[in-house]
Amino acid sequence: MPRIPSSDRRALLVQAAIRVIAKRGVAGATTRAIVAEAGMSLASFHYAFRSHSEMMRDVVAYVVGAEVxxxxxxxxxxxxxxxxxxxxxxxxxxxxxxxxxxxxxxxxxxxxxxxxxxxxxxxxxxxxxxxxxxxxxxxxxxxxxxxxxxxxxxxxxxxxxxxxxxxxxxxxxxxxxxxxxxxxxxxxxxxxxxxxxxxxxxxxxxx
Amino acid sequence: MPRIPSSDRRALLVQAAIRVIAKRGVAGATTRAIVAEAGMSLASFHYAFRSHSEMMRDVVAYVVGAEVxxxxxxxxxxxxxxxxxxxxxxxxxxxxxxxxxxxxxxxxxxxxxxxxxxxxxxxxxxxxxxxxxxxxxxxxxxxxxxxxxxxxxxxxxxxxxxxxxxxxxxxxxxxxxxxxxxxxxxxxxxxxxxxxxxxxxxxxxxx
DNA sequence: ACTCGTCTGGGACAGTTGACCCACTATGCC
DNA sequence: GGCATAGTGGGTCAACTGTCCCAGACGAGT
Structure with a gap:
């Protein structure tokens, strides 16, 4: 499996999370659904983020900053x-x-x-x-x-x-x-x- | 524990669910949180409703009809x-x-x-x-x-x-x-x- | 070639959730 | 009083969740 440079991984997960939310709603944005969408392993999630809520904070911050x-x-x-x-x-x-x-x-x-x-x-x-x-x-x-x-x-x-x-x-x-x-x-x-x-x-x- | 007549139980649970949602959001409206709010036992929930989603349907229908x-x-x-x-x-x-x-x-x-x-x-x-x-x-x-x-x-x-x-x-x-x-x-x-x-x-x- | 830090895979864990089950109790009716 | 029915309590189950762990793989620098 290709390795993903550290800088991109968070952004990749955040964008995957947004796609999952669009499909299944906020409640459906589980760690497993997100890493599946991003094509990553579950371990990679907690390598990038300390916790699920930390990622959700980034998701909200992302949509605030971009494309708004x-x-x-x-x-x-x-x-x-x-x-x-x-x-x-x-x-x-x-x-x-x-x-x-x-x-x-x-x-x-x-x-x-x-x-x-x-x-x-x-x-x-x-x-x-x-x-x-x-x-x-x-x-x-x-x-x-x-x-x-x-x-x-x-x-x-x-x-x-x-x-x-x-x-x-x-x-x-x-x-x-x-x-x-x-x-x-x-x-x-x-x-x-x-x-x-x-x-x-x-x-x-x-x- | 006082017995609750059949006709009221569903309405009691629906209103309790709305209170729980107001406090904790839709995601927090678990069966356990709802029956706790209603002061009922967990079994009573599935005695009144076939499933959690059936109750949520009633919740939505309730707010549509009442107080709107x-x-x-x-x-x-x-x-x-x-x-x-x-x-x-x-x-x-x-x-x-x-x-x-x-x-x-x-x-x-x-x-x-x-x-x-x-x-x-x-x-x-x-x-x-x-x-x-x-x-x-x-x-x-x-x-x-x-x-x-x-x-x-x-x-x-x-x-x-x-x-x-x-x-x-x-x-x-x-x-x-x-x-x-x-x-x-x-x-x-x-x-x-x-x-x-x-x-x-x-x-x-x-x- | 060796090694070190970065990254990944898979498994495991405890906690929570919706659903179910069965023994039990109260209540109304004969 | 006896009895069927409505309602309850508590325990249990499988599924799912977030989190953690660890053995290993890869790549870069030496």
């Missing part, structure tokens, strides 16, 4: 801010539909972190990452569309995350794509109302 | 629809803050149902119950405020549920009450824009 904002980052340069918002939200929904397991894992990991002593802060960090990731997209989107936000961008980002979380959970439950898109229509309309055309002289009060 | 809309039903008769919405959303948030475990259980059970073969439909039913419960509140709220909804009320209900779910998850993660309330401010504003004063003659196009 990537789902939001499909920024198409539309004609106006309303369309930029709508298309951004749509690409997020498309992403959820294409790979429902992934966003399901994200929410399950939030609940797992909230339940696990010592990991509660990671849930908060996960949302900070969401918010700041979306915020930068919103700043860029506003710049492209020549508008500015009439409220703090961070609050707008919170609204976007609220909507995406809510739509995700409902869609996972009832798979009603048309209803989800109507919600996104309304969200895009309402959020666009928070933007106003930028007047060249009052540029400094952005953010 | 109760959190929304704190309808205060405010001056206008905007205030009715805002106060309704606030009372929901107050409820989440007062008993975070309960709404956490609700979301965890949705994910559990989605993961469990044969229970996926219960997740959809849970959201149908949410939507119809909120919808009736919205209908009443509109009537009290003398407005009508310019879009199907069911869609408005979906928006409300989307917001409450999103706010719940974010608040559970970061406990940022002020931010949650700003989100609710915006939601109430935006939703109120979907209502228009009812003109006595066009009463019939209410959904």
């Amino acid at each position: 904002a990537s789902a939001y980052a499909t920024l198409k340069l539309g004609s106006g801010i309303r369309q930029v918002l709508r298309e951004g939200l749509q690409s997020y929904l498309d992403y959820v539909i294409a790979d429902p397991g992934h966003e399901q894992v994200m929410q399950e990991l939030v609940h797992y972190a909230l339940r696990t002593p010592g990991l509660e802060s990671l849930a908060a960090e996960q949302y900070e990452a969401y918010h700041s990731g979306v915020m930068s997209v919103l700043v860029e989107g506003a710049a492209v569309s020549g508008v500015e936000w009439s409220v703090p961008v961070l609050d707008v980002a919170r609204l976007v995350v609220t909507v995406t979380d809510g739509v995700t959970l409902a869609w996972l439950a009832n798979r009603d794509t048309a209803a989800a898109e109507r919600v996104l229509d309304f969200a895009a309309d309402s959020l666009a109302a928070l933007a106003r055309p930028v007047e060249a002289r009052t540029r400094e009060n952005a953010q | 809309a109760s959190a929304y039903a704190t309808l205060k008769l405010g001056s206008g629809i905007r205030q009715v919405l805002r106060e309704g959303l606030q009372s929901y948030l107050d409820y989440v803050i007062a008993d975070p475990g309960h709404e956490q259980v609700m979301q965890e059970l949705v994910h559990y149902a989605l993961r469990t073969p044969g229970l996926e439909s219960l997740a959809a039913e849970q959201y149908e119950a949410y939507h119809s419960g909120v919808m009736s509140v919205l209908v009443e709220g509109a009537a009290v405020s003398g407005v009508e909804w310019s879009v199907p009320v069911l869609d408005v209900a979906r928006l409300v549920v989307t917001v409450t779910d999103g706010v719940t998850l974010a608040w559970l993660a970061n406990r940022d009450t002020a931010a949650a309330e700003r989100v609710l401010d915006f939601a109430a504003d935006s939703l109120a824009a979907l209502a228009r004063p009812v003109e006595a003659r066009t009463r019939e196009n209410a959904q």
Whole structure:
């Protein structure tokens, strides 16, 4: 069997764990299922991690750091801010539909972190990452569309995350794509109302 | 030990299970933990339920049927629809803050149902119950405020549920009450824009 | 060629879990 | 009182889990 360099083994196991969670849920992420997914032996697990919970901490930290904002980052340069918002939200929904397991894992990991002593802060960090990731997209989107936000961008980002979380959970439950898109229509309309055309002289009060 | 009549035993165990889930999460809802919470013996469990998963099905069905809309039903008769919405959303948030475990259980059970073969439909039913419960509140709220909804009320209900779910998850993660309330401010504003004063003659196009 | 530290395979362990079983007790009915 | 039935207690089982251990294999440096 090929030997795996020490630096990669943890990452390999973490990613295998995420795949297992996507397939079987957090409860199914046993050490044996994970090493089987990673094609490793059981002993290798405890060679890489001191314990199962130590690995789960890394799993949560991994999803916080990586790919978090990537789902939001499909920024198409539309004609106006309303369309930029709508298309951004749509690409997020498309992403959820294409790979429902992934966003399901994200929410399950939030609940797992909230339940696990010592990991509660990671849930908060996960949302900070969401918010700041979306915020930068919103700043860029506003710049492209020549508008500015009439409220703090961070609050707008919170609204976007609220909507995406809510739509995700409902869609996972009832798979009603048309209803989800109507919600996104309304969200895009309402959020666009928070933007106003930028007047060249009052540029400094952005953010 | 007092004998428990047959009709109550299942309900007792289901409610005990919900308390255990609130305390320890879905993964902690073992048969032993549940019967301990219910003050019963282990044998009584399999006397009442054929299996653990059969009881979990009842747990999910129970939360779908009972109390689902109760959190929304704190309808205060405010001056206008905007205030009715805002106060309704606030009372929901107050409820989440007062008993975070309960709404956490609700979301965890949705994910559990989605993961469990044969229970996926219960997740959809849970959201149908949410939507119809909120919808009736919205209908009443509109009537009290003398407005009508310019879009199907069911869609408005979906928006409300989307917001409450999103706010719940974010608040559970970061406990940022002020931010949650700003989100609710915006939601109430935006939703109120979907209502228009009812003109006595066009009463019939209410959904 | 030798050796040392890195890594792996397989086995084993104790603890927990869902499920089951059977002797036993209470209760209502004749 | 006797008896069937509903309900209970406690013990037991196999399966599964996280964790540990140890003999050995590989590779790099000498």
